[in-house]
Amino acid sequence: MRNPLLTGALAGAIALSLGLTACSQPDSQSAAPAPAAVDAGAEAGAADLSANPFMEPSSLPLMAPDFSSIRDEHYLPVMLEGMRLHLLEIEAIANSAEPPTVVNTLEAMERSGALLNRVMRVFGNLAGTDTNTTIQQVQAEIAPKMAAHQDSILLNAELFARVKALYDAREVLELDPETRRLVEQTHLRFVRAGAELSEDEKNRIRALNSEQASLMTAYQQALLKQTQEAAVVVENAADLDGLSDGQIAAAAEAAKASGHEGKWLLRITNTTRQPVLTQLTNRELRQRVWEASANRGLSGEGDTRAMVLRLAALRAERAQLLGKANHAEFALETQMAGTPEAVLKMLDDLTPTVVENAKREAADIQALIRAEGGDFEVTPWDWEFYAEKVRAQKYDLDPEQVKPYFELDRVLRDGVFYAMNRFYGVSFNERTDLPVYHPDVRVFDVIDSDGSQIGLFYADYFARPSKRGGAWMSSFVDQSHLLGQKPVITNVMNIPKPVEGQPALMTFDEVTTMYHEVGHAVHGLFSDVRYPSLAGTNVPRDFVEFPSQFEEDWAKHPEIIANYARHYQTGEPIPADLLQRILNASGFNQGFDTLEYIAATYLDMAWHILPAGTQIDDVETFEREALARHGVDFAPVPPRYRSGYFAHVFPGGYSAGYYAYLWSELLAADAFAHVTAQGGLSAELGNAYRRAILARGGSEDPMQMYVNWRGQQPDPNALLVRRGLKNTSDD
Secondary structure (H helix, E strand, O other), X not given: OOOOOOOOOOHHHHHHHHHOOOOOOOOOOOOOHHHHHHHHHHHHHOOOOOOOOOOOXXXXXXXXXXXXXXXXXXXXXXXXXXXXXXXXXXXXXHOOOOOOOHHHHHHHHXXXXXXXXXXXXXXXXXXXXXXXXXXXXXXXXXXXHHHHHHHHHHOOHHHHHHHHHHXXXXXXXXXXXXXXXXXXXXXXHHHHHOOOOOHHHXXXXXXXHHHHHHHHHHHHHHHHHHHHHHOEEEOOHHHHEOEOHHHHHHHHHHHHHOOOOOOEEEOOOOOOOOHHHHOOOOHHHHHHHHHHHHOOOOOHHHOOHHHHHHHHHHHHHHHHHOOOOOHHHHHHOOOOOOOHHHHHHHHHHHHHHHHHHHHHHHHHHHHHHHHOOOOOOOOHHHHHHHHHHHHHHHHOOOHHHHHHHOEHHHHHHHHHHHHHHHHHOOEEEEEOOOOOOOOOOEEEEEXXXXXXXXXXXXXXXEOOOXXXXXOEEEEEEOOXXXXXXXXXXXXXXXEOOOOOOOOOEOOHHHHHHHHHHHHHHHHHHOOOOOOHHHOOOOOOHHHHHHHHHHHHHHHHOHHHHHHHOEOOOOOOEOOXXXXXXXXHHOOOOHHHHHHHHHHHHHHHHHHHOXXXXXXXXXXXXXXXXXXXXXXXXXXXXXXXXXHHHOOOOOOOOOOOOOOHHHHXXXXXHHHHHHHHHOOOOOHHHHHHHHHHOHHHOOOOOHHHHHHHHHOOOOOOHHHHHHOOOOOOOOO
């Protein structure tokens, strides 16, 4: 994710610091930016920074962070110094006696804040991947200061006057297309931040932003608490029936590490559904696991209900100040969808068919329960267990029979990297000489077909208690010709780590996720633009998921899957009939999958279409009413996320934007169908797509970029085919 407000090289770093951090809630009336900046400078000046590794650019290849020299105590002093220096640079730009030009204003802004950018990118990444008490304390202190710092730039009247002068003159200036885009996008960011408001209104915006930053940070830390509190301790090994020996051993190791030696610990992952529910035969334990997941955010140190209510109110009030009816209208103004009405229409058009499919799937599950002698109605904790049985009956498929063919390292090297080589001509060469922030992290040189280095790729795939849930891509360094930078990109997942000596065997869903995340990675790696604020994934949310979803389908490509799907012990290729059953079954349970996603999307929209001043007293009641209002209150299929642990929306950057995955999937499905029709897996086609889409970042309008490559608007039928709702032979 990238912050849609701040210009220049700091955009990604600020997004990381605010989206992945947490702290206590300050008084909303006391957060003025100027005092925060002064305090930051005073604190920084008192510190001895001569030995701080962030004070100079890293001397490692491509300015990769030198984790061997970075300590937790290094972060805060240099953050404060970085803010102080950045504001001095901004003041010099804003108060220049020279008439504004692209070079002395916009490019100077793009170059500014280098020190702050360096430290915030490292800190933001580690806050999500390997946090600890010290990092959380720094998060608590820095989040409101970073929000104030951002406001001190975007609400600077003199700076905005220079930006506006360039914007007003853009028709007569001789600007290349990328520079014109920079002028227009920079002006828009200032306006959306409140640059045209009165001073009183600006002060209120500052207070709202500061409080929101603190709450987003607090919410993010609460998610980690939830993970710890919700883990299910199992007393009896017999209750784990259905799990593999490796999973049981891993649960015993997790319990020991958590102070429950002699027992077993089942950790809760980020979504409502939990992977172990497909395997556990003990219905009572399944219920415990599901309830531990679905009730997160309702009690203990991880209770987020008050934060949810306050964040919704803050966002609505800010939108009103900026002239919008609600936060969703404000957030969607710069997205491809454009309006909340467009998003809700898309969802409403899909919902009846999706609910019908889910109910049909529920009937199949209920029939199986009855056939096995069960006298209960299907519940959420039953669904995945019996759905697997239905899948096995329909496709003769046992998940434990499948996983030995998807060993992590082979999937990565002979699957993901092989596909990238065949389609783009690039190679990933592992290196072990660069320091990493955790022993599980691996580093790869990314080499182009001409032998030149494109960038560095960090892979961090295993789950651990210090890592937030989910899977994502971010960066330590963004590509920019202006700054002479090549990209340093990370992919993060949460695959259960096996006990020592055992292979890391993946589900096919995890395989697909690995392809998805490398789609984000190549979007950053192949960036080829001048300005850092337009580089890589600095695009609308409902476009950023397009390249990642496009790469997912290569996981099923016959040539690629034949190359990586081999038994981890024998090396034998996956049997053709088993492979076909996997592919046939990959579209199974679409009613459940789509309904849980749509339900979560409706919740996101419900919170963010609220007008300012709306009083909501109870989070759970609000959720129930929102789901019922849209006809998605089907008890066996709960939302993929509930409000209490909705990381994309409340601490993350996807508020009023969770719909983006479905919107982007339309582009991805159409793009893959187009490439397949042109011949499929070839470097010629791959590099045409790379040049037209991935290399351009946010330097062009996204739909125009797509049409320039594709030759037409996307065909909606491709999405229906991808989801198995329509055959390719249908009219």
